[in-house]
Structure formats: C-alpha cells, structure tokens
Amino acid sequence: MRILVTGGAGFIGSNFLYYLKAAHPDDEIRCLDLLTYAGHLESIKPLVDQKYVTFIRADIRKSTDVSHAMKDADAVVHLAAESHVDRSIHDAFPFIETNVKGTMCLLEEARRNDIGRFHHVSTDEVFGSLDINSSDKFSEKSCYSPRSPYAASKAASDHLVRAYANTYGLRTTISNCGNNFGPYQHPEKLIPRFITLLLAGRKVPLYGDGLNIRDWIYVEDHCSAIDTVMRNGRSGETYLVSGRNEISNRALTEKLLSLMGHGSSMIERVADRPGHDRKYSIDDSKLRNELGWKPRHSLDISLNETINWYRDHRNWWEALAENVPPPF
Ligand SMILES: NC(=O)c1ccc[n+]([C@@H]2O[C@H](COP(=O)([O-])OP(=O)(O)OC[C@H]3O[C@@H](n4cnc5c(N)ncnc54)[C@H](O)[C@@H]3O)[C@@H](O)[C@H]2O)c1
Numbered sequence: 001m002r003i004l005v006t007g008g009a010g011f012i013g014s015n016f017l018y019y020l021k022a023a024h025p026d027d028e029i030r031c032l033d034l035l036t037y038a039g040h041l042e043s044i045k046p047l048v049d050q051k052y053v054t055f056i057r058a059d060i061r062k063s064t065d066v067s068h069a070m071k072d073a074d075a076v077v078h079l080a081a082e083s084h085v086d087r088s089i090h091d092a093f094p095f096i097e098t099n100v101k102g103t104m105c106l107l108e109e110a111r112r113n114d115i116g117r118f119h120h121v122s123t124d125e126v127f128g129s130l131d132i133n134s135s136d137k138f139s140e141k142s143c144y145s146p147r148s149p150y151a152a153s154k155a156a157s158d159h160l161v162r163a164y165a166n167t168y169g170l171r172t173t174i175s176n177c178g179n180n181f182g183p184y185q186h187p188e189k190l191i192p193r194f195i196t197l198l199l200a201g202r203k204v205p206l207y208g209d210g211l212n213i214r215d216w217i218y219v220e221d222h223c224s225a226i227d228t229v230m231r232n233g234r235s236g237e238t239y240l241v242s243g244r245n246e247i248s249n250r251a252l253t254e255k256l257l258s259l260m261g262h263g264s265s266m267i268e269r270v271a272d273r274p275g276h277d278r279k280y281s282i283d284d285s286k287l288r289n290e291l292g293w294k295p296r297h298s299l300d301i302s303l304n305e306t307i308n309w310y311r312d313h314r315n316w317w318e319a320l321a322e323n324v325p326p327p328f
Helices: 011-023 041-049 063-070 085-090 093-112 149-168 190-199 219-232 249-259 285-291 299-312 314-322
Strands: 002-006 028-033 053-057 075-078 117-123 172-177 179-181 204-207 213-218 237-241 245-248 267-270
Touching (some): 002 011, 028 041, 063 093, 075 219, 093 117, 093 149, 117 149, 179 219, 179 299, 190 204, 190 249, 190 299, 204 249, 213 249, 219 285, 245 249, 299 314
Parallel strands (some): 002 075, 117 172, 179 213
C-alpha cells in the first residue's frame, strides 16, 4: 500500500511511522511535513535512512506541494496540525490556517486524485467538556461543542472531511482520540513537560485545582487504532479511540512524582488555563466491537517507559524545553 502521512515528523506522526514499519514493512510511505517548531526530522531519520519513508518537506496549505506528494497514493493519513491548546489561546490564527485551510487543501487534492482512503486524525476535544461528576461519555453521536480555538479548528476540519465524503463521495474515515503520551512528544505538553522539569530538578506547574480529568492513551495504542481504522473502518464513518485511563491531572502528577522518586512538594500551583475543559471521557465501544481493536499498554508501565525514554534522550528534548511558552 502507498500511504501519504502528513505531520509524520511530529509526535504521533513519528510514532505512527515506526508502527507502520513494524506492522507493514512492505508498504511504501511518504511523509509530508513542514518541520514547524513541532516537527523533527531526526525523530524519523532511521526510517528515512532505511528508505522505508520518503520525506517531503512541504506545506499542507499549498496545493502544489500537496498535489505532488499525493500522486499515486492509495491512502492519506492526515496528522499535520497546530496541536497545542495554550498556543491557540495566545494566537488562534495559525490554527485556522493549518488545521482548517490545510485540511481543506488536502481534501481537495484527495478528491482530484480519487484517493481510496482519506483518514483524518482528530481529538475528543471537539466534543467540549463534561461535568466533573457526570458519568456521561463522548460517543460518535455526541454533539460538537469545542471550547478552545484549537478544538474549534479541529472541529471545523472534521466537518470539512464529512462534507467531502457527503458531497463528493470521497472515501473518508475520522478517529477522535483522547490525550496521548509517549516518546518524541514536545516538552510543551503536560507529561513530557513534567518529566523533563523533574529531570532538571525543577518543580512542575499544575493548573488550578488539578481536578480536570483526561482520558490518556499510550501513543503506540493510538497508532494501532489509526492503522486499524484506516485499513478496515467503514467509509464515511467516525471512530472514537480511548485508552480507558481516566485520571485527574493532580493524580497523574502524583503518579509521575512517585515513579520519579519525588514528593508533592515538587508541585507548584499556577492559575488555571482560561476556559479549561473539566472532563473528557470516551466511549470507544464502536471501535472495539466493530473492528476488534483494543489497547495493549497499561498506564503505569507505559508512563515508566516514557520517563525512561526522556531520561535516555536528553539530546532530543533539551533545546526544545528551553523555548516552551509559559503556562497561562
Ligand atoms: N497529541 C495528542 O494528545 C492528540 C490527541 C488527539 C488527536 N491529536 C491530533 O493528532 C495530530 C498529531 O498531533 P501531534 O500531537 O503529533 O502534533 P505535533 O504538534 O507533535 O505534530 C504536528 C506536525 O505537523 C507538522 N505541521 C504543522 N503545520 C504543518 C503544515 N502547514 N504543513 C505540513 N506539516 C505541518 C509539524 O511540523 C509537526 O511535525 C493532530 O492533528 C492532533 O490534532 C493529538
């Protein structure tokens, strides 16, 4: 299979390319990435050196770039995005440009090239926020209610994907997943931020009361879900993805502190993020029942592996950690 992966030099994208190499060594993979502050060619260098991945530095917002990269592809897996909520609060424009206009540009080229499968990688944040005491879960039938500029831009991109499926018959799938963690994640995101601060002997900044609940998944499990949906999902359908690891930010922080041999004195409480979503919770039974997918990694073991990865890969993250914007 010839697959074009956008955003393959980013966090989930690079893990996805390693996943593909292990699971489908005979596939032909092209990676299109602009290498913004969030993209790192060195993350996927072994795959490029082994010629499993052909790397194309290009911009999803430019039709000519996209058209060249998409030629003769059987499938597109679209991960390229501006992805950090805090940055979207500082300045939302790049999120609209990349996540909305960039997705539109890819869809148009996919339609022109009659691509067999366009898989769009999205987030549970498009569904908004649940009450902290609610037992409700997001499902494929939930209404969209995005509450941050990032979430709104991803919601818009999901709508465009469905519009292209409905209007032009483009063969699409969408997956909406919870919070990921694992190797190659930029130290601006919560788990690598906390790990890298603790490795540097510094305190970790916890937003507000820390009771916000997230549904965490180890990135390799998300990658296997993307692959499953891209190959076997029904055209036009959406599948929600969950690691079934719901935990508050405070409990997660305490878990990280304990795994790294620290106490709660290393927590520094900071003012809450504006509009901070309280709770995400995902019902992934459609993906599990229809396509037989399930995650393979437990939270504690994969957190430990992630800590070890950051401990062993200081060269990868140390320069990046110096330029992380301050939290709100
Ligand atoms: N990280 C999560 O927890 C999570 C959860 C659910 C869904 N998602 C979605 O998964 C996708 C990947 O997320 P991530 O965390 O790996 O993001 P990331 O920020 O680590 O990587 C994004 C990649 O996109 C590239 N990119 C940005 N603008 C581009 C452009 N104009 N043209 C080409 N490439 C461009 C960057 O260089 C980078 O390599 C995103 O669509 C995100 O919304 C992420």
